[in-house]
Amino acid sequence: MMVRMKLGALAAAALMPFAALSEDREVYAPGGIAMSGYDVVAYFTDGAPVEGEAGNAVIWRGVTWYFASPEALMSFEMDPEAYAPQFGGHCAYGLSEGHIAAPAPTAFFIHDGKLYFMHTDALLAAMAARLPEIVAAAEGRWASLDGY
Structure with a gap:
């Protein structure tokens, strides 16, 4: 299940304890933000780490994932298993x-x-x-x- 978030809801989710966010195996998510906010799609498309933005966020597997662009967010939403570490x-x-x-x-x-x-x-x-x-x-x- 994926949920897109508005900035206010995103800030509230970041303050929640990790245990309250996790619905599956732990994902490396300091403060509830997966992969410290790095865009996991960029590792495939850019071949490099790229920081994501809170404005391009989705909740998947109980944590918030950031993306560098709306296109990267959409790619992840279409097939999260293909990009998730x-x-x-x-x-x-x-x-x-x-x-x-x-x-x-x-x-x-x-x-x-x-x-x-x-x-x-x-x-x-x-x-x-x-x-x-x-x-x-x-x-x-x-x-x-x-x-x-």
């Missing part, structure tokens, strides 16, 4: 090791058409040759983590 946006390497780690918006990669994040740019560079192995291990751990 895997593992709720948490660091793929951390998950492969059995723990949750926050992502860095610049430390991203696209593997088999899916968006993934790492904890730091240095970690992404160091693990570049092992990304498919890391994704496979993280998939197994993500499904079994308690509370997620």
Whole structure:
């Protein structure tokens, strides 16, 4: 379910505790804003992190997602699963090791058409040759983590 928000409602939603917003597995959403406000569509279309705007927002999976443009918002609304980061946006390497780690918006990669994040740019560079192995291990751990 997606809900577009007006700016006043968006501010109120941002103040709600995360637990009140979450209806599914946790999405990395400090303050209730998914991926710290970065536009997840831009990782595919621009190949780079782009900050979204509160004026282009939608609620999906219990958190608010920002987009850089109305077009990006519309693309997400048409097929959110195609753009949403895997593992709720948490660091793929951390998950492969059995723990949750926050992502860095610049430390991203696209593997088999899916968006993934790492904890730091240095970690992404160091693990570049092992990304498919890391994704496979993280998939197994993500499904079994308690509370997620």
